[in-house]
Amino acid sequence: MAPFESSDQTIDGCSVDVAASSLSWVSPTGSDRQVDFKDIVGVVRNSDSSPGYRVLYLKSIPSEEENNESIIRLSKLDIVSLPAGLSPFLVDLPGHLRREEPVQVVISTRSGTGTAKAVFQDIVEPFLQYLGLEYRVYETQSAQTILELSRSHFLKNACAGIPQTILLLSGDGGLVDLVDVFYKSTKTLQVAPDIGLIPCGTGNAMASSIGLRSGPASGLRALLRGQPSSVPAFAASFSPGSQLVVDEGREHAPIDLQSDGSSLTIYGAVVASWGLHAALVADSDTAEYRKFGSERFKMAAKELLHPADGTSPHRFQGQISLTTVDQRTGEQSQQILKENEHMYVLATLVPRLEKDFLISPDTEPLGGQMRFLRFGPLSGDEAMRLMILAYQGGQHVHDELVTYQEVERVRIDFREDLERWRRVCIDGKIVAVDQGGWMELSKEPRHLLNIIKPCE
Incomplete structure (x- = not known):
């Protein structure tokens, strides 16, 4: 499509050209300006007192740091009328951005490589201000901050029937804190909060799974165009003596005990694992590893797969029981795996554990299916081959060495002496199961939280 001009398409009094993939104009100072369509977050109508349209777009600014990396910031253009080329970007503010309660913004300062605060200042805060939205900001001071906020504010509003939108600038940890608090509450919820994810973590499994695979900007686009969808969850119950592993x-x-006092329980929405996956998450959860971003997982995996002393990778000892449902009759059946040695064991509600790590290709995002994946003891090279296949569109599930199926429940009875090999991962949280203990996973029938999911 050839560029065109119209006298009423102006920015700061200058005429605008709209081409097939960009918007361009000459600024009052005489410099040429251009915005590619791929950098446009959205277009909204201005208020009645200020007619016209506001174009929100991402702009790259050279950094003053020695690394010379550019900084991405959100900017705006005010335009008198809407060129036809921008019509696909026009949106009306959705209901989750038109509420009496201010938007609640949670900045997880420790997530990933620690970029959440900068993402808020450069992208999220301008977004809220350009849309004229009221907002309240909370910065995490410790690993307990989101848990405390959830109990004192978010849960209280939900029980009082106050609709609320919560923006999480975090990884999966921020979401699982909300999930754990809401599902452990004995109070009656009147309205589920809507959660917007601005991915700032290392793996960003939930964000990547629902389609937010291009960083924080994709979260903003979802806020403008997406719809709330309920979040499936699972309960992970543990034998007495099990404890969280904290402080690196x-x-x-x-x-915390389950509400009825029957068992130790953690609720999750992403993944529960034992073996290689849990070990590499636990081993890499240090400040030294975190500075490498998602590469920390691969680094830890190499050390586990090729021990420095030249021995073979550890063979995890335990008995695994699976409960499945016949989709035709609805009847449940239980299966005890004949194998008692394992290398990689997990159950997940999401398709992706990282942007390109497709662990469960058959899982529909937010669809509520729990799938089980396992393979037994292998050489380091053979295990790495399977992991590489997961990065190649989830091809590992077709390998004869991999067990992959939909399940309702999973139980693991651990047969390990050393605590290191009894650590499990629940959405990034590490639990040390007591010697001779067990873990049982089950799908949670309740739906107490919503995530704002991008429209297809």
Whole structure:
């Protein structure tokens, strides 16, 4: 499509050209300006007192740091009328951005490589201001901040029937804190909060799974065009004596009892794992590893797969029981795996654990299916081959060495002496199961939270 001009398409009094893939104009200072369509977050109508349209777009600014990396910031253009080429970007503010309660913004300062605060200042705060939205900001001061906020504010509003939108600038940890608090509450919820994810973590499994695979900007686009969808969850119950592993593995903390006092329970929405996956998450959860971003997982995996002393990778000892449902009759059946040695064991509600790590290709995002994946002891090279296949469109599930199926429940009875091999991962949280103990996973029938999912 050839560029065209119209006298009423102006920015700061200058005429605008709209081409097939860009918007361009000459600024009052005489410099040429251009915005590619791929950098446009959205177009909204201005208020009645200020007619016209506001174009929100991402702009790259050279950094003053020595690394010479550019900074991405959100900017705006005010335009008198809407060129036809921009019509696909025009949106009306959705209901989750038109509420009496201010938008609640949670900045997880420790997530990933620690970029959440900068993402807020450069992208999210301008977004809220350009849309004229009221907002309230919370910065995490410790690993307990989101848990405390959830109990004191978010849960309280939900029980009082106050609709609320919560923006999480975090990884999966921020979401699982909300999930855990809401599902452990004995109070009656009147309205589920809507959660907008601005991915700032290392893996960003939930964000990547629902389609937010291009970083924080994709989260903003979802806020403008997406719809709330309920979040499936699972319950992970543990035998007495099990404890959370905290402070980079140096300390232990208690797990809250289930509301009926029957068991130690953590609720999750992403993944529960034992073996290689849990070990590499636990081993890489240090400040030294985190500075490498998602590469930390691969680095830790190499050390586990090729131990420095030249021995073979560890063979995890335990008995695994699966409960499945016949989709035709609805009847449940239980299966005890004949194998008692394992290398990689997990159950997941999402398709992706990282942007390109497609662990469960058959899983529909937010569809509520729980799928189980396992393979037994292998050489480091053979295990790495399977992991590489997961990065190649989830091809690992077709390998004869991999067990992959939909399940309702999973139980693991651990047969390990050393605590290191009894650590499990629940959405990034590490639990040390007591010697001779067990873990049981089950799908949660309740739906207490919504995530704002991009429209197809």
